[in-house]
Amino acid sequence: MAPLVQELHFPHLHIPVTIDHIFPVTPAGPIPASSGNTLYLSNLDDMIGARVFTPTVYFYRSNGFSPGQKLVTKTLHDALASVLVPYYPFSGRLRETKNGKLELFFGAEQGVLMVEAHSEVDLASLGDLTVPNPAWAPLVYSFPGERPYQVIDMPLLIAQVTYFSCGGFSLGLRTCHCLCDGLGAMQFLAAWFLTAKAGVLVTNPSPCWDREILRPREPPLVKYPHVEFMRVEDGSSLAMTLYQNKLVQKCYRISREFQVHLKNLAQEPGDSSCTTFDAMAAHVWRSWVKALDVKPLDSNLRLTFSVNSRQKLNKTPLRDGFYGNALCVACAVSTVSDLVNGSLSNTARMVHEARLGVSEEYLRSTIDYLEINKPRSLEFDGKLTMTQWTRFSIYESADFGWGRPVYAGPIDLTPTPQVCVFLPEGEAAGATGTMLVCICLPEPATDRFKEVLGIVNHVSN
Missing domain, CATH: 3.30.559.10 (Chloramphenicol acetyltransferase-like domain)
Incomplete structure (x- = not known):
């Protein structure tokens, strides 16, 4: 097995x-x-x-x-x-x-x-x-x-x-x-x-x-704080740990059985709305923070990820063939203490609520925020960003006459070290519903991350 x-x-x-x-x-x-x-x-x-x-x-x-x-x-x-x-x-x-x-x-x-x-x-x-x-x-x-x-x-x-x-x-x-x-x-x-x-x-x-x-509204109307874009003072050890060590790209194959196990653990009693992404994002975020031994425990950290807003636009819907950017950034915020000492279900709930918080009004507020503030640099302080490729038809659509590719996807994550990517398993390994988790880590933290990522007892805490 x-x-x-x-x-x-x-x-x-x-x-x-x-x-x-x-x-x-x-x-x-x-x-x-x-x-x-x-x-x-x-x-x-x-x-x-x-x-x-x-x-x-x-x-x-x-x-x-x-x-x-x-x-x-x-x-x-x-x-x-x-x-x-x-x-x-x-x-x-x-x-x-x-x-x-x-x-x-x-x-x-x-x-x-x-x-x-x-x-x-x-x-x-x-x-x-x-x-x-x-x-x-x-x-x-x-x-x-x-x-x-x-x-x-x-x-x-x-x-x-x-x-x-x-x-x-x-x-x-x-x-x-x-x-x-x-x-x-x-x-x-x-x-x-x-x-x-x-x-x-x-x-x-x-x-x-x-x-x-x-287009932004006239005048722009920002109804949310949009902490996903804010420049924050990172009072934790996270930035120093990441930028004073050589970072290496690591990938892990997560079986379908383990994903189901995580989702079951992340479900709160009487609630079946938790998705596989909610559970996986929560588990990887917690494992990352534990492996990096972030201090102090009262520091605030952010998890950001993109939500497809195509189906959110009811007042002014996008046509089926729209291929522009329709992703809205969702953000979950937690203290280090709640991440490393709290339950998986609690972290998964934060991810879930951030994901569902992306509405048509939130998207419009995001567009207006960008109109007013025009951020010109990426803010990574205290942040991990997750990108989900598992729902892309990247293998199915890539046969142009010589069969499906044996691999299709990204190459190098190290230019953006605080990014984690969820990938579908490729044709070379056979389609079994497994997921690849790819992330950059400081060399000294790799063994600890592997340990906490795979320990069942860890995810049930």
Whole structure:
């Protein structure tokens, strides 16, 4: 029987990659925008946390045959050019207007970027293809000298196809978060991959921009404190512990049985509303704080996570094909003492209440808060941020003719060390309902985190 909680290891390796060709991809037909046109971005698109490129990688085995580099590249290129007609905003660029506000504009010689590369190693040399590995970074193209959070006047999608000596290949993507959240990215990628597989344009649902629905009110009306964005004085040892130690990326396979066990423990008598996410988020948060031995016990800590607000908008609903940012940040606040000495059910209730607290009015208040305050830096003091990928159809939608990828997902979490990601288990391991928990930890805290994460007695305290 497989362990309920299993630490996954990845080799620290060097992947030699040679870039062969870099070329732009432009829409294959006319688009409803010409040079000089602009599109509005909402405050959810424009917030500092969205001014990033999200790197992901997809691995495909040769499955006993080599499709040929020219065929794979041409298939992906032609399908992307077709999809860029309905998804034409991806071919534009970002620029700042007054007060630093971003807008999307169209000009000459734009488009997205496609890169063709090869490596002399084979897929078997890359280690365990079920767990993200920072060593895979060369498989996702970045410009020499590129700075973090550099999104101005950059291609909004960069795709790198890397061919390996075994006949397998990878597709490394960098997608600008300003254009889409995770669900929106899945919608775009599904259209691209389905178009590649079918040989004709497939868009279901049809994409729509609709960012104007999320404009701030006039005048802005902030009804909530929005502690998720506030700059706070972290009086705890957390920041010092994290930034004075070398951080390492760790991943853990959490069995379906353990998830069910946690959820049952987190349920309060007579209440069945606790979700698997509520229980897992509470358990990982508590385990993280215990492993880091945060002091003093009366310090306040925050847990933030994104809530999809698409179904929350009843007064001004978003259409089905909306692919922009519609995520609202929820925040749970607790003292260190309540986390390490309190019950799992109490922490799960805090997560649950923060999640349900995201309403249409809370979303509108968030948009108005961002309009007034315009945060220009990420605040991590006393905070752990969780990102849930388990509901994305990242494997199901990524078959563009050569089968599903053996791995699809992120690569390196260390640039944002106070982020934890929940991932679905990949095709290489078989779909068993297990979850991967990926988190960055100081080296001295890794053994303690593994211990408290997996001990049943710990979660029942």
